[in-house]
Amino acid sequence: xxxxxxxxxxxxxxxxxxxxxxxxxxxxxxxxxxxxxxxxxxxxxxxxxxxxxxxxxxxxxxxxxxxxxxxxxxxxxxxxxxxxxxxxxxxxxxxxxxxxxxxxxxxxxxxxxxxxxxxxxxxxxxxxxxxxxxxxxxxxxxxxxxxxxxxxxxxxxxxxxxxxxxxxxxxxxxxxxxxxxxxxxxxxxxxxxxxxxxxxxxxxxxxxxxxx
Numbered sequence: 001x002x003x004x005x006x007x008x009x010x011x012x013x014x015x016x017x018x019x020x021x022x023x024x025x026x027x028x029x030x031x032x033x034x035x036x037x038x039x040x041x042x043x044x045x046x047x048x049x050x051x052x053x054x055x056x057x058x059x060x061x062x063x064x065x066x067x068x069x070x071x072x073x074x075x076x077x078x079x080x081x082x083x084x085x086x087x088x089x090x091x092x093x094x095x096x097x098x099x100x101x102x103x104x105x106x107x108x109x110x111x112x113x114x115x116x117x118x119x120x121x122x123x124x125x126x127x128x129x130x131x132x133x134x135x136x137x138x139x140x141x142x143x144x145x146x147x148x149x150x151x152x153x154x155x156x157x158x159x160x161x162x163x164x165x166x167x168x169x170x171x172x173x174x175x176x177x178x179x180x181x182x183x184x185x186x187x188x189x190x191x192x193x194x195x196x197x198x199x200x201x202x203x204x205x206x207x208x209x210x211x212x
Contacts, residue, residue, distance in 0.1 A: 025090040029083055036082035040075035044122075055184040073122050077115050084111035124179060 003011075018027060048070040052063045088107035093099045116123045142148045170178055171186045178186075192206050201208040 025094075029086045029090060032082040032086040033079045036079035037075045040078035041071050044074035045071045051181060051184075055181075055188070070122060073120075074126070077123070077126075081111045081115040084114060121180065125181065128179065 017023065045067065048067040052067050052070075056063055056066060058066075085107045088110060089099070089103050092103040092107065116126060143150050167178075167182075167186075168190075171183070171190070175183055188206065195207075196202040197208050
């Protein structure tokens with residue numbers, strides 16, 4: 001079924017506008033908002049679905065609402081951040097006539113405060129996710145720039161041992177310092193596996209179901 005003439009004319013006008021280079025920076029900001037919203041939903045929805053049904057108590061309606069709420073917050077925040085970051089970078093380039101490396105840091109710095117500055121579970125997870133990757137990247141950059149010598153042996157096994165040793169020590173003796181979702185995961189792995197009553201909650205279920 002062919003589209004109405006008015007719609008086809010509108011699409012021609014819109015596509016012509018999208019191809020104009022003079023509007024590229026502004027349109028890139030808008031598409032960044034779109035991509036942030038889509039990517040945030042794609043990342044958060046599966047994670048929230050699994051974590052909610054594994055560890056959260058409550059009715060099906062409450063669980064579904066929690067999944068939708070977490071997905072919305074992640075999607076909305078990421079869309080706003082991309083919009084803010086790209087907008088501030090474009091603004092700095094327009095003011096100064098060219099792009100400088102500091103523009104990226106300043107735009108993300110301000111966007112981070114404005115969008116991810118609230119201390120909640122979702123923002124905390126996102127920031128910790130980024131922090132681990134930033135530390136890895138800075139370590140590699142320091143080697144590339146010659147600030148620290150390149151290791152003569154692969155440090156990854158030692159790093160792995162230290163990370164796992166520290167996280168289990170924290171879980172066993174300073175649990176409250178760990179992020180709640182990590183606490184739930186580790187409780188499931190290391191404490192719930194200490195308790196069973198029969199074959200049902202030893203092999204089939206994690207915990208025995210209440211009898212009717």
